[in-house]
Amino acid sequence: MRNLENAARLTSAAVAPATPVSTLAEDVHAGLLSRPRSLPPKYFYDDRGSELFEAICRTREYYPSRTEAALLAAHGREIIEYARCDHMLELGSGSSRKTRHLLDACDALGHACSYWPFDVSAQMMLDAGAALVHDYEWLSVHALIGDYTGGLDNLPLPSSGRRLIVFLGGTLGNFEPGPAQQMLEQIASLMRDDDQLLLGVDRVKDSATLEAAYDDAEGITAEFNRNVLRVLNRELGADFPVDSYRHRAVFDREHNRIEMRLGAQKAHRVTLPTLDTAIDMDAGEEIVTEFSHKFTPGSLAAMLQAAGLEVNRHFEADGGAYSLVLAGRQS
Ligand code: SAH
């Protein structure tokens, strides 16, 4: 009986892109067949990739996740008291592990709201949703399955009620500056006067700390990075020799970003039968698989300001290691 009641509070819906989203084949064509070679990051997150990302968050070196969790635990009540949201929409929610701090704050304040996680990784989100409706008996979860790069216009959100849009994990930093700005503008256009955005971004700091966070000693990040080649092998029938690629994370201080790369250790030809083509990789040649941009208080404020948002609260980890901002539309 109990399980049935819980299941009734978890629903899911596929979200169709409002603007066309490129296919894997198109992305591989555009990214891998030209130099410098690159791939867009969303292909990391198949079921295995999502599990590996969770494991990255448990490594000693990957401080962003636990730092952000600590900020949410410390300031969750203030965030919920300020936002007084009826609906919490989370972009790239993954396992929703850190979101629990916000739900705990709702619990403590006796403030009920509904939760709308939005992610491409359906299995991870549905498993998380089932656990959430079990653990929070007042909560309803409406899982939205889709690609947020296709825009936020088609989300089946209720038209009334206050919204809190949650975008954590420094994921905005995985976009290049232009697309990051557009993404923030998309978010701003979903917001009405009383709505808030809770955004978590990582901060510029010393290269050693940053590079270690993206190259843990156990090699979990390396395996996560290489997993994208396994996705290509499976989805496109490609034949990347996955284990002969070396993972590298380099901090580029000019652009304030970590660049994740995969380097071919020997020259080889990769065939892409479904694209009817092949790629000749030279020994040492690299594929850029992900950027993770790091912000300063100034660059963060400028980006929010340009999207028509104003900061209402700024929670910083000790020494400015990480920023969590609560922002609303400019009045
Ligand atoms: N918010 C979580 C997870 C961050 S990892 C945390 O902070 O720990 C990034 C998440 O975004 C993954 O769950 C991934 O599946 C999702 N994601 C990546 N690209 C996406 C896209 N284009 N559309 C929707 N979700 C995406």
Ligand code: TRP
């Ligand atoms: N949003 C995460 C970040 O930029 C994603 C991430 C963490 C990641 N570790 C990674 C992406 C390693 C690629 C490779 O911190």
